[in-house]
Amino acid sequence: MTAFDAQRWIAEPAKDSGYGRTPFQRDRARVLHSAGFRRLAAKTQVHTAGSDDFLRTRLTHSLEVAQISREMGERLGCDPDVVDVAGLAHDLGHPPFGHNGEHALHTVAEPCGGFEGNAQTLRVLTRLEAKVPGAGLNLTRASLDASCKYPWSRVPGRRKFGVYEDDRAVFDWVRPAELGERRCLEAQVMDWADDVAYSVHDVEDGVHGGYLALGPLLADPAERAALCADVAATYSDEGADELSAALDELLADPVVTEVAGYDGTYRAQVALKRMTSVLTGRFVASAVGATQSRYGTGRVRRYDADLVVPRTVRNQCALLKGMALRYVMRTRAQESWYDQQRTILIELVGALTRTPEALDPVFLPLYEAAESDAAALRVVIDQVASLTDHAAVAWHRTLVAARA
Structure with missing residues (x-):
């Protein structure tokens, strides 16, 4: 890897931890210790999280993807920590209730550019996680690039995309224009x-x-x-x-x-x-x-x-x-529970838009600083997407069902 690959969006002073870690080993530790990664333990993979001790959650799935990625990448000669980071981080942007929740949020987020779990992952890594102000986890360019499954904006006819327009600056820093849509x-x-x-x-x-x-x-x-x-x-x-x-x-x-x-x-x-x-x-x-x-x-x-x-x-x-x-x-x-899941998320977005004071202390200042209705809606979407399955149900019970 080159110095270019190891650059971070916000420059950080050299860190002498005594372990002699590479920048990419530090990236891996940042993802593993992040709040978003812990929340994957209570987010649906296919079956509702917690419904069966055998079945996978987003967390166990991400650990398995990281293990497969690391071994496969290492055999090819990739930096093992970079592919490990990509595997660990690839689902950080997924909302409660798996793809069912993703479809629900995409519908209600249409006024601010839609919702896509992979674009949300970039947002979590570069903006929402609390590590470096203004840069999220402030991972290296190589690790962020490796996490981009769909390196393009939303375009008609393509459901999948990897960046929202208001995250375009960091995306363009990660991926210079001459790369086009080619993935590393x-x-x-x-x-x-x-x-x-x-x-x-x-x-x-x-x-x-x-x-x-x-x-x-x-x-x-x-x-x-x-x-x-x-x-x-x-x-x-x-x-x-x-x-x-x-x-x-x-x-x-x-x-x-x-x-x-x-x-x-x-x-x-x-x-x-x-x-x-x-x-x-x-x-x-x-x-x-x-x-x-x-x-x-x-x-x-x-x-x-x-x-x-x-x-x-x-x-x-x-x-x-x-x-x-x-x-x-x-x-x-x-x-019927699958219909209820979509209803919970859609109604929760509506309730938080009407009563933004209920937002977490992390998201409320972002909502208050929003310069447009679309930007304010994106903050609400960020909040709902961050919730676990159980938290989404509890928030809905408090903000919607109890007030009906």
């Missing part, structure tokens, strides 16, 4: 680690929770075709034939078929864990091997290379995401 290798490693983690682990959680049974897929060609159609429409630009071939190969793997009759016993849990371990290792090793085949086995980092993921492996990962969507998320989305 560390961000690509983190993104693939995120895909691998949530595709494999959401299926594991779905099987364990009784929402997803692999047996019907093995037995029913029509159901497999329907799954492939779902994936083609949602997660992949591949055709049905390519997805079908990848699914057949995936379902023929002994580590997958062994889970088809999952019954929750110790033996069944061992088989389920074997499946997640084998698939995770395979998806990671395939990407590392393919990238090294193209660029050689020397150290590559930043903009030296792009991550190469074999087509079949990418398709199988997309199919696992499709299983979680088709058999877990859509099933859960039919439950």
Whole structure:
């Protein structure tokens, strides 16, 4: 890494901690010790946080992404702490109730530019976390760049984006204009680690929770075709034939078929864990091997290379995401609690807009200093997005339900 990569938005005096830490090791410590990172323990991944001791939260998911990112990045020659930071930090901007909450806040935040969890992550890292006034955690340029999954502004036709317009100054400092939308290798490693983690682990959680049974897929060609159609429409630009071939190969793997009759016993849990371990290792090793085949086995980092993921492996990962969507998320989305989640967040934004004195002491001065209605709304959105699932319910009970 260069001195340019190690620069911070606000220059800091040299810190002699006695440990000889690199700037990127300090970045990692800042994320781990941040309030936003702790709050991920009570934020939904797929299932409501706290609903089952087995199921993942945003915190455990982030730890898993960081572990996969670090090992994969280190094998390629990336700075291990930079990819670790990206994995730990990538979901800091996600609101209560997972993607359901994200969609609700996007609707109500339309007057101030919408809401996107990845853009919110940049805002948390560079503005909202209490570490360095005016700079959030004041991470290095390399660590912030590695955390940018979608390095572009909101544009029509693209739901995902990585920066709000009022955070444009720091974004442009992190990413000089000549980079365009190209992502650094560390961000690509983190993104693939995120895909691998949530595709494999959401299926594991779905099987364990009784929402997803692999047996019907093995037995029913029509159901497999329907799954492939779902994936083609949602997660992949591949055709049905390519997805079908990848699914057949995936379902023929002994580590997958062994889970088809999952019954929750110790033996069944061992088989389920074997499946997640084998698939995770395979998806990671395939990407590392393919990238090294193209660029050689020397150290590559930043903009030296792009991550190469074999087509079949990418398709199988997309199919696992499709299983979680088709058999877990859509099933859960039919439950009345999911409608209530959206209502809670939308009504909470409305209540705080009417009674801003209820904002946390961190956010109230920002609201009072806002120069427009849109800027004031963004502060309210920041407040609501920062809440855990349980805190959102409690705030709604106090500010909305008790006053109805």
